[in-house]
Amino acid sequence: MLTGKKILLGITGGIAAFKAASICSKLVQQGAEVRVIMTKSATKFVTELTLQALSKNPVYTDVFDEKNPNAIAHIDLADWADLVLVAPATANIIGKMAAGIADDMLSTTLLATQSPVMLSPAMNVHMYVHPAVTRNLAELVSRGVMMIEPGEGLLACGYTGKGRMEEPETIVSVVIDFFKRQEAMSKKPLAGKKVVVTAGGTLERIDPVRFISNDSSGKMGFAVARAAQQLGAEVTIIAGSTQVQPPSGIKITSVESASEMFEAVNALWEATDILVKAAAVADYRPKERAMHKMKKSGDTMTLELVKNIDILETLGRNKTSQFLIGFAAETNELETYAMDKLRRKNCDLLVANDVTMEGAGFSSDTNVVNIYDTNGLAVSLPKLSKEEVGLRIMELVAERTVGLSR
Template sequence: MLTGKKVLLGVTGGIAAFKAASLCSKLVKEGAEVRVIMTDSATKFITELTMQALSKNFVYTDTFDEKHAESIAHINLADWADLVLVAPATANIIGKMAAGIADDMLSTTLLATQAPIMLAPAMNVHMYEHPAVTRNLSELAARGVLMIEPGEGLLACGYTGKGRMEEPESIVQVVNDYFAREDRISQKPLSGKKMVVTAGGTVERIDPVRYITNDSSGKMGFAIAKAAQRLGADVVLIAGHTQVEPPVGIPVTRVLSAQDMYEAVQAVWSDTDILVKAAAVADYRPKEAAVQKIKKSDDSLVLELVKNIDILETLGKQKTMQFLIGFAAETENVEQHAMDKLKRKNCDLLVANDVTALGAGFGSETNIVNIYDASGLVRSVPKMAKDEVALQILELVGERLAGTDR
């Protein structure tokens, strides 16, 4: 299944380095061309000769040991790879990657490559849970580094907990799935579909200098728009108040209030195939917006709020052939609230997250979501970059529209 794929395997100095031999062998048997970089510490656990025999290629350990005069090894390897897989990935290499340190062959190559990077962390449970390691992993996930979660169980150090490198068979399956997915993306499964994406928060004016809004940054909606374009859709982006710039190359209609957003969606609704309602729309607005700035006077100020139009519910009632995806940002009872919202608003899919969870809140670079349909939970997406979360959501949409429903 990996025939023709070029995998650069990085092996670092943890006891799980012995698993790298089996991993390398299995990748080669699957048809991949494998080249190996070992850190100096890794060679204390497993020999270069072992990895050379299994990969049938030179093993690289020293940045200054140039095996071919016509090229610079770490740049050549960085350009060569279709995927860089670091297994095991110790706390040390994770920290170097997060900080941009390049002080050996592996860290230098990781800094130079434009290929996707996949990490299989392995370390003591207390190291894995250390705030510095947690921060570094979150930083790398936000940059789009792919993670293979470590397993739980008895560790080599004698502790029991999370930190054991995933088994080679499972890692090979993840690599297979990654390349299969890239092949599906290259086929543009949403080609010919018009997708409307709403993003950001709405602004409801109190007076000319004050307004009601929320913490939505627009990052998730913008990630959805980019993923839709990558999958071949004709994308229309409708954005409210955002903290970041919209993706380049996608037309944007800017709006302020909930009513503005509703009207913008209605203008394109009739020929929409897919609507992703990722915007955080204000539920209420001031009954009357003051024409002039409200001056401070009494100790209290009473604002009368009235309900805004519920865009998602309205479109759910109006839809004919449109595929409708809603979002729910919750702080408690996530599944209960998500299923209730999906049914009330007649969504085909509902993407829910707990915004109180670390790495899933407003403005973060990552997200953690559960995707529901009328029958319940369809897919759980662990913490990863919002661009990656967006691809997972839209892949599911493509499967539903194609009738494959994997």
């Protein structure tokens, strides 16, 4: 399954380092060429000789130990790898990566590589949920580093909880899936498709300095747009209010209100093959918009609201050959409300999440979603980075739209 793939395996100093020997062995058995970097702490748990025998390659531990005078080892390895896998990834290496510290062979190589990076964290449960570690993991995810979530169970320290490194079989399976998807993406399954993605929240002005809006950051919509581009589509983003920089290299139209977003989407609708309605659009707007800043008067104020056009429902009613994906952010009865929305608005797929769940909120770098079609639940995704969720959504869309033409 991994024949010809070049995998750089980083091993850091945790008790789970003993599992790295099995990971190395299984990767080699699958046909991969594996080279290993160990931190000095890792060598306290498993020997260099073990990993050298399993990988059939020299093991690197010292940034100053140059084995080949014709190459600088950490640069050579950084350029060589198709994938860098760090397993186990301790809190220490995670912190170094987040801060850009390069003080040993592994951290220096990680800073130099432009290859995809995958981490399998392993540590005490209290360390794993520490705010510093949580922040560092979120930072790395936002940079595109892939995470293999640790499992829950009895830890070496005696505690029971989350922090146990995933089993070698699972990690190797994740690596195989990664390369399968890389191969699928290289075929550009959405080539020739015109994809429109709405992202962010809308603003409904009360007066020149106040508005009604919501917590949408635009992260999910932007992730979907990037994924569509990676899969070969011609992508346009229609963005409302967002909290992050939009993807580079993708055409973007900025709007403010729900009515402006509808006008922008509708102008592209006839030529659109796939529309992903990831924006959080205000349901209501003020009936009257003050031309000047409203002044305080009295202890209460009544603001009359009127309903905005329902963009998704309107498009669903008017679609011909377009493939339409809606989003639903719920706080309870997820499946009931999601299926109702999918049917009422004539969506082909509906992506729903419970925003009360940890890691599934508007501003989070992660999401936990269920994807529904007219038959019910199609795909259930665990907590993943929004980049990963966006890719999974668009891969499913590519599968569903193969052979469809306008």
